[in-house]
Amino acid sequence: MSGIATGLWIFALLMGLLALRVPIGVAMFTMGSLGYAWLSGSLTPLLSVWKNVGYARLSNYDLIVIPMFLLMGQFATHGGLSAALFRFVAAFMGHLKGGIAMASIGACAGFGAICGSSLATAATMGQVALPELRRYGYSGALATGALAAGGTLGIMIPPSVPLVIYAILTQESIGKLFMAAVLPGLIAMVGYMVVVKIIVTLRPEAGPAGPRVPWPERLKALAQVLPVLGVFAVVIIGIYGGWANPTEAAAIGAAACGVLAVATGGMRLKGLVDSALGTAQATAMIFLVLLGADMLNTALALSQMPVELAAWVKDSGLHPMVVMVAILVIYIGLGCVMDSLAMILLTIPIFYPMVMGLEFHGLGATDKSIWFGILALMVVEIGLVHPPVGMNVFIINRLARDVPLVETFKGVMPFLASDLLRIVLLLSFPAISLVLVNTLGG
Numbered sequence: 458m459s460g461i462a463t464g465l466w467i468f469a470l471l472m473g474l475l476a477l478r479v480p481i482g483v484a485m486f487t488m489g490s491l492g493y494a495w496l497s498g499s500l501t502p503l504l505s506v507w508k509n510v511g512y513a514r515l516s517n518y519d520l521i522v523i524p525m526f527l528l529m530g531q532f533a534t535h536g537g538l539s540a541a542l543f544r545f546v547a548a549f550m551g552h553l554k555g556g557i558a559m560a561s562i563g564a565c566a567g568f569g570a571i572c573g574s575s576l577a578t579a580a581t582m583g584q585v586a587l588p589e590l591r592r593y594g595y596s597g598a599l600a601t602g603a604l605a606a607g608g609t610l611g612i613m614i615p616p617s618v619p620l621v622i623y624a625i626l627t628q629e630s631i632g633k634l635f636m637a638a639v640l641p642g643l644i645a646m647v648g649y650m651v652v653v654k655i656i657v658t659l660r661p662e663a664g665p666a667g668p669r670v671p672w673p674e675r676l677k678a679l680a681q682v683l684p685v686l687g688v689f690a691v692v693i694i695g696i697y698g699g700w701a702n703p704t705e706a707a708a709i710g711a712a713a714c715g716v717l718a719v720a721t722g723g724m725r726l727k728g729l730v731d732s733a734l735g736t737a738q739a740t741a742m743i744f745l746v747l748l749g750a751d752m753l754n755t756a757l758a759l760s761q762m763p764v765e766l767a768a769w770v771k772d773s774g775l776h777p778m779v780v781m782v783a784i785l786v787i788y789i790g791l792g793c794v795m796d797s798l799a800m801i802l803l804t805i806p807i808f809y810p811m812v813m814g815l816e817f818h819g820l821g822a823t824d825k826s827i828w829f830g831i832l833a834l835m836v837v838e839i840g841l842v843h844p845p846v847g848m849n850v851f852i853i854n855r856l857a858r859d860v861p862l863v864e865t866f867k868g869v870m871p872f873l874a875s876d877l878l879r880i881v882l883l884l885s886f887p888a889i890s891l892v893l894v895n896t897l898g899g
Contacts, residue, residue, distance in 0.1 A: 461769070464762030464807075467492045467753070481799040482745035489752030496759045510751045515744065518704065519625055524740040525707030526616045529688075529714045530572030531735045535728035536718020538685055539581045542567040545682040547589070548670040555657035555664035557593055558603040559650045561586040565607030566646040567682070569614035570689040571714060573621075574739070575797065575841050579608025579849040583856045596663040597860035599656055602868020605849040606649055606875075609838040612797060614642040616692060616707070618743070619801050619837060623830045626805045629823075631703040632696040636897065637827045637890040639693075641835065641883060648875040656871060681721075688713045697897065743798060750802035757806060767810040777815040778884070784808050785836045785880065792840020796848060800837050808833075818887050824895075831890040832883055839876050842869045 467488050474484035494503045514520075533539060546563035550556040565582045572578050583604050590600035612619050615635035624631040657664035670678075692710040695701035701709065715732075718724035724732075757763060770780055791800050812829045813822065820828060841849045844866050854865045883889050 461762050461765050463492070463496065463760040464757050467756060481796070482742070482749035485746070485749030485753040485803070489749065489754070489756040492756035493752070493759060496756065506755055510755060511748060514748055514751050517625070520744070522621055522631070522703045522707045523618055523743055524736055525704065525711045526573040526618060526621070527739050528732060528736045529707065529711040530574055530577050531732035532711065532714035532718045532724065533568065533571045534577060534581045535732050536714070536724040537721060538571070538714070538717060539564070539568050540585050541681045541721070542685060543582065543585045545678040547667070548675045548678040551667035552669040554661060554666045555653040557586070557590050557667055558595060558599055558653045558664055561590065561603055562607040562610070562646060562649045562653070565604070566610045566614050566642065567685065569611040571685060571710070572611050573616045573618045575609050575611035575838070576848060576852060578611030579605060579852045582607065583853050587856055593667050594665050597857065598864045598868035599653070599663045601853045601857050601860050601865040602872060603649070603653060605842050605847070605853045605865065605869050606872035608849040608853070609841050610642060610646060612834065613638060613645050613838055615639060617834065619797050619834055620830065621703070622798060622801050623805060623833065626802070627809055627826055627830070629826050629830065633827055633894050634830055635693055636697050636893050637831050638834065639893055641831055641879065641890055644879055644889070648879055649872055652871045652875050684717050688717070746798055746802060753803070754806045763807055763810050766807065767814050770811045771814045777817055780811065780815060781817070781884065784812070785832065788833065788836040789839055789843065792837070792843060797837040797841060800840065801833065805833070820887060824887070824891050827894060828887045828890050832880070835876070835880055835883065839873065843873055
């Protein structure tokens with residue numbers, strides 16, 4: 458049996474386990490173990506691999522950056538920093554038609570800059586912004602659609618946990634990937650705001666204007682949010698400037714968020730305990746998925762599937778852009794059955810060699826790797842809101858119980874159109890993701 462055929466069997470059985478609702482980390486570890494034992498013809502090599510894979514992955518110093526970024530987001534959530542971000546953006550935009558929805562999107566982007574998780578961003582900002590959107594009479598579809606789409610900025614705006622995972626899998630620079638995500642993330646935010654503007658222009662009753670906030674209150678809101686912006690600047694500039702590695706910068710950011718959360722009066726002992734517990738739970742889940750992905754990738758490497766598939770694609774004569782579009786479509790399909798982290802871990806070992814073996818816009822190896830990482834992140838982001846799963850949609854809909862789920866999915870459709878347009882732009886103009894990296898990187 459060829460390596461591709463063996464790999465396809467492993468994937469087919471993996472999807473079967475997922476259909477039976479086996480957790481993704483357990484399913485990948487199980488199929489990786491069974492596949493490796495079958496390919497090696499003995500259980501003895503499998504026992505050795507279990508020992509080596511577990512130690513090699515979980516002793517990796519770079520992985521400490523994940524719980525540090527998660528802790529930073531937990532402190533921001535339990536310390537009330539999300540509410541300060543929303544008040545700041547709403548103070549400057551709330552008087553416009555659709556302004557509260559735009560403010561929600563802007564606050565999601567700001568919270569994403571200190572969180573790194575889309576699900577946490579959607580849940581936190583939904584609790585903060587949804588009551589205001591409903592109080593001013595926003596339609597259920599626009600209110601929930603804007604928050605579900607805005608929540609995806611949690612992984613698009615750095616720091617981003619999926620980007621950290623991508624960097625570890627591909628041996629790419631975390632700092633460069635974070636810098637490459639800044640401009641696409643800002644374009645995503647502006648694109649979502651434009652969608653809101655178009656909706657309220659066509660249907661003014663969907664997003665009434667709020668009251669105009671006086672300048673003294675605006676400046677007060679700005680003063681409250683400046684420390685949060687400072688944390689983002691310290692983390693990103695620290696990583697990319699070279700005076701702190703990603704783990705050190707993440708630790709500094711987490712500590713700064715903790716101090717801010719206490720100083721602003723939003724977090725006490727219960728918040729501290731909840732933050733630690735939430736971080737531990739999320740970290741354990743991510744590490745289990747990482748361990749399962751490593752075992753699966755070890756089996757696939759033994760089958761030679763990635764190498765054979767990359768060689769087949771390279772010799773097929775297909776235009777590189779056709780291959781890239783096919784990869785992105787597969788990502789959108791996978792978004793129906795699994796979360797963003799699982800998609801990155803499952804597919805990058807397969808797709809990355811294929812992409813790196815093809816020619817795109819004359820890009821060098823490093824630029825191509827960074828460009829593909831941002832593209833993959835953007836398509837994974839779509840999986841968080843498109844039917845039939847859309848984890849962000851379910852989170853927001855759980856908060857807005859008076860809005861039917863169908864209405865929420867209708868509400869995110871215009872934002873999906875913005876996402877698709879952004880992907881086309883990045884496919885056509887890789888410089889969107891590379892200009893800051895190449896300019897600031899000298």
